[in-house]
Amino acid sequence: MMASSGGGSDLDKAYEPREVEERWYAFWENEGVFRATDDSADTRPCYVVPLPPPNVTGSLHMGHAMMATLEDVLVRFERMRGKNTLWQPGIDHAGIATQTVVERQLAREGKTRHDLGREAFVERVWQWKAESGGQIMRQMRVLGASPDWTRTKFTMDPDMSAAVIEAFVRLYEEGLIYRASRLINWCPECRTALSDLEVESDEGQSGELFEFAYQVDGSNEEIVVATTRPETMLGDTAVAVHPEDVRYTHLHGKMLVHPFASRKVPIITDAILVDPKFGTGAVKVTPAHDFNDFATGKRHDLAEINIFNLDGTVNAEGGPFEGLDRKRARAAVKKALDELGLVRGTKPHTLTLPRCQRSGGVVEPMISTQWFCKMKGMADAAIRAASDGRTQIVPESWGKTYNHFLESIQDWCISRQLWWGHQIPAWHGPNGEIKVARTRPPECGEGWSQDPDVLDTWFSSALWPFSTLGWPCETRGAAALKKFYPASDLETGYDILFFWVARMMMFGIHFMKEVPFRRVLLHGMVVDETGEKMSKVKGNVIDPLDLVYGAKPKAIAEHASPNMPEHEALTKFKRSYPSIAADIEKGIGFPAYGTDAVRFTLATYPPSNKRIALAPKRIEGYRHFANKIWNAARLCLGHIALVDRAELTGQAPSVKGFYNQWILAELGKSIAIAKGGLSEFRIDEAANEAYRFFWNEFCDWYLEITKPILRAQQQQESGAGAPASTPEAAEVRLTMAHVLETSLRLLHPLMPFITEELWQRIPKPYSRQSSIAFGPFPSAADGVGDERVTGEMAVIKAVVGAARTIRSEHEVEPKADVPLSFRTGSDVARGLLAEHLPAIALLSRGKGLGIDNIGGAREAGTAVSVVPTPHGSIEILVGLKGLVTKDKEISRVEREIKRIEKELIILNKKMAKKDFLERAPKEVIDESIARRAQLAGARARLEEAKQLASEL
């Protein structure tokens, strides 16, 4: 360990996150920092955020990291503000996903779930859950997330399951849940029904429009239909034409011969289904396998012939095609039609395939008996709650999408043909009776069996904001439910606005008679640097823990594209993240950025961005920031260790020194901005402001400008031995201690680890608690100051900047002190300069010589720069005689002149072309004029610089 020599602190020279992070996370958990209390005696206001429960099968991805960061920032902010803060964690049982994982595991053992039987299979899933489920909760700790872990829930916990059963039964009793046979989305791969939301459309697939003829019964006429799914003709029970389509008027009411079935198919007229301009104007109608056709069938009372088994193969209705899967059946039907001479051609056609969100299999519309939940009434209530502001949606623009979804909502198919999930509390009797009850009714004995289906995973998620708090149990959960419902904020990615947020709104209002949360905060999707969605297929997945702990290219490749050769995976990866391609090639991969840097980076993207393109290189900048904080604290510690804690009141000290007043004023402004950002879900604004304040004001100006005040003090101490201290230095130390402590508190929600580590080491008011996480968050009282001070400081900064620029442009030796003098016509400015001459001289490495009125002669060898101020302009004169090594200004201006001359030559050539002149001469002439003016200006500057150089 390298102790710093100057500061006298025992901090390492650079910040090393890993050890610090593990230590403080353990501390927080031991201290109970994250705990919320439902004690009714606690009168603090509450702040409640339900954690979107990740899937039990999941492991951390960037989306989780984003969510965890944003929510943790909010939660820590409010906790520091003294609120009784509950961030409710949990895990979702994820019906289909989890069942698939375990079934796959069984498949490797050569077994299916049917070999085990339902009970043993479910047991097996529980076993899997115990061993490898919920890894994500451990990973979230690495990110510094601060939910109340003691309240963690799993959607299949007994109490959670009881809530699900209760909700189902109540809705059934209210007539809002019903059982019906209708066309639903069926995934032949998962062998279960799906809700509309679980079906994704795969657009732009190239397919064909296949045309074939039906013979008119008892005539040699035919009618040609077009279809993208020829195999479904096995289930055709009508052909529809538009009633006003004159091509087919004479066929109305006629029957057609089905080429493979004994039945006759009627020609019907339907203005809703048929667009006479599309295809042949005649549509084959398959009510059992198409949503439009189903509706048409209902209108015309057509037979619904299901031609598929549950696994997607053709059933007995398919006659000779029985047993073929859909793809083969299609080819076979086409071939058979061809043999009968009924094919009338094909046309290329792009189509949209419905796919199962989980398996990716093509979804088949099937007629099936399922449980449904009526949505209309609940949806209306949810719309009203958002539009009257009981729940505020942020950003507002999502309100439209939310409304549109709810306005056009269909009844929700809630039953799934799975074994893993909440089994539906309904019992079927021997004669088709159905009883719904919380527990098996005693009268349902012999011959009765429970409905084998389970509920859609999202059914239990929809109850999350109250089921986690003990609903419906009146005794055990009453206190928590009373205290923590409704939640304050529901923060999540917009991708589950429909799946989850809207459904929580509906169920929350229905069961609790009050909205489940006051605000819905939606953030965008984390995508790769080029804007592409992260996926293993694209090979652009980043494991957040790799960013935190660092990762070599090999590990990066494995996480980005599992099971792909490393080289290939890295090639893909570099394409997705150009900013770090070089680091990958060099074998560096990701350095260990540390949690705070990763969090801070994520926090600097406006959450409202729909796409959040992660540039890993950007994290590096914020890792440097962490290091900056670390080192600033090292410097400060050397001085503020002398501060008596009793002097720290927890409020901004009242100070006389200008620079102290100024930094306190800046601090106050930054606190206000940061607070505003955190309150309005503009966390990026808070992060940027805190960054700017700490680095660009506190470090770059305050710490530099106060050094001499403190340094003089130190010398005196070491020399005389007596701890004499000037009042000025004491005031600086006090201010510095306050600003540092307040800055750490300001940054804590964003960078919890480094701030805790440093905060524990610095002097602070006695009133502070055991952890920075307890706050308080900085308030207006922490930063006071007025515009006058900041305005004056702005002048000082500008003057120093001008002097520095002159030094740099004329390449003055870095160590040399330059003579500085000023001229101004303003008394105010003159006063200001006189007062701050030492600071200006210090920061511009100059000797402040004096302040003159404008009019005095300029000495030879002096460069001038004019700074405008609100009080009139100031001329800064820098004596350069004998100090200039080589003059950059001259060569710079010379280069500029050459460039402009070149451009002029090109322009002249253009103007010389006659045809061009006739077409569009104006722009060229204008440009030429502008360039000539530039040239003249540059030449004048060159003269000036040369003049100056000659004087030196």
Place this chain on the structure above:
RNA sequence: GGGCGGGUAGCUCAGCGGUAGAGCGCCGGCCUUACAAGCCGGAUGUCGCAGGUUCAAACCCUGUCCCGCCUACCA
């Protein structure tokens, strides 16, 4: 088809009516005892394109072209 978002410096992004900004990268100079993961200075943009409103537009309006996402039953 409908809806939403985006196109600003080489890259990732702020700004959304009043003299173009940040980080990273780039150029030049500094190992100045907090920090080279740093300090100081600098360059870089017809703010997607075309119209319009305005004293003033990256910002408002209209049209248009790209890109992305969501949503819809066109066989």
